[in-house]
Amino acid sequence: MAYPQLSYIRTQIRSLLNETTAAFWTDAELNRLINEAERDIAAKALCLEAIATVTASSRTTSFTGHKILRAEYNSQGLIKILPKMMGGLQTSSVVPQFWFQWGQYLVLEPKPATSYTITLYTAIAPSTGMGTVEGTADTDQPSIPARFHELITLFVLSRAYLKDRMFNTAGNIYRTYINELTIARKQVIERYADTRNNLNIPDKIVIAGGA
């Protein structure tokens, strides 16, 4: 039993629930909640990233995952637009230059004249380990990034206390979960490209409260 295996997470949760042997909360219930937590974190933080290629031969091409974060064609990043901009943008050729996501579709502009291979940078749902049709083996591990593993405990505790009808406790733990998730997401997922200004040695650094 080693971190972050399913049995370890369950033991950790049981310790906090003060029920080391299954009685009020069964192992099957806690396993379901642990799996649920992993999926919830992946959906909210968009933290489980994947790179996939799709062949686009029409304006719309289906993809798998929660969200397309970036799209690339022929080694160049494509520009994201709004649906209402279709047909109204200046395009330099007929190859894909713009895109947007609509439901489970990648929509390209201009409309592809032939087949193009598009690389998609996506946020996906867990589909291995504990995310498969419910991971139940004690050695299963979450597939979300490690920074998010601790959040699983908070999610499960919140739901477990709902079952125990400790509704205020469940609400407080849920708020803690959301706060932690927001911080983790900011640290891990929100990324910004450097600007020229970032690469210059600053003239002066003013520390808050300093002269």
Next chain:
Amino acid sequence: MAAYTYPLSEIRTRVRDILNESTATFWTDAELTAYINDGVRAIAEIGRCIQTINTTAATVNGTRTVAFTGYSVEAVLYQPSSGTEKALVKTDELRFGRLQSNGTYPQFFAETGQYVAIEPIPDAAYNLDIYYYAAPTDMSGDADVPSVPLAYRQLIILYALYRAYMKERSFGAGMQCYQMFMNELAFEAMDIPVNVPNSKEEYIFSERR
């Protein structure tokens, strides 16, 4: 490997886990199924997350309106038999007949109830793609899966709990679950269905952000 899809029977099991009623007594399976379907509808209505394309819509000569079935329309794309497809500009009914048109093909649209109204009034059958937010389909079979995207499916449990606690007259508990549900929905809706276009500054090596 496919991701977990939340079949109806397994959503019910998860709801029953938390209600601490593994076998139907106070809450019947039919009741829970109704709460679950209500939850899916609430998510689709508030979250506008079932984004669908109708690629077979067409105008009728002399008729301004084209029907659609769903919550609202995001965009309408005119599909000429040859030449460039073009999105119609959204307008309102007051501006009909007052906008400068370039030809007789569809150039503007207004959303009115379950119709898109086209300007100028079509003088032929023109093919349109309608990008819209659709309503979900109710689930009844145990293996049925919710119509909302995967990211939203775990929220259904909280909504069903809210309804179940209302039946039990545990109103505080119901409201707690409802608030959690709404908070979750806001979190999901913040990112997943929203299209934010890139600005020019985002794809150059800019001076500063």
